[in-house]
Amino acid sequence: AQSVTQLGSHVSVSEGALVLLRCNYSSSVPPYLFWYVQYPNQGLQLLLKYTTGATLVKGINGFEAEFKKSETSFHLTKPSAHMSDAAEYFCAVSEIPLWQGGKLIFGQGTELSVKP
């Protein structure tokens, strides 16, 4: 069965520092992978997604993630943190293409804090 593990429920970085949020997945087939961000009292916003093709995926707000099949990982990075990046981040996986009826299975989330 597919699942997602996000290592670290809380991550704190200084403004301008590298952001690294870890995500490992379990899937019996090549997965479709997603990162969403959730600001307080708001819904989820898609940051980026990997479906096929290039394994390094660029998203909004300067974030990117790399699909590493050998490590079953899809870590999210940003070279320089901004105060506005403080939020909850969720990694999600789907074994079946969403257009075929796949659904998102989410990790438990990582709360990112950015210190001035």
Add this chain to the structure above:
Amino acid sequence: DTGVSQNPRHKITKRGQNVTFRCDPISEHNRLYWYRQTLGQGPEFLTYFQNEAQLEKSRLLSDRFSAERPKGSFSTLEIQRTEQGDSAMYLCASSQWTGALSGNTIYFGEGSWLTVV
């Protein structure tokens, strides 16, 4: 494009009462999803519709939960005889699927918070 709209945004109810949440998807989106999110957890899939047809229901969706999308547009999620364990945020999401070449993007609403006291 006004986004996915959910109401009410907050609901406090007494245990045993029934509650209903409404979701208005992005116009012309043919797929609609319901998720539940408890504090400190990621969203969990509950059910989804393709137009008016409910195509999949999670085992999390007990008999007390019922979801409808009667005309393939808005959807309602009703919880009967609420329990304290139902306290959560209920998220609605929608997407437009036109086949294999369509995008893989699901758009979420801001959620409806339920507190059962």
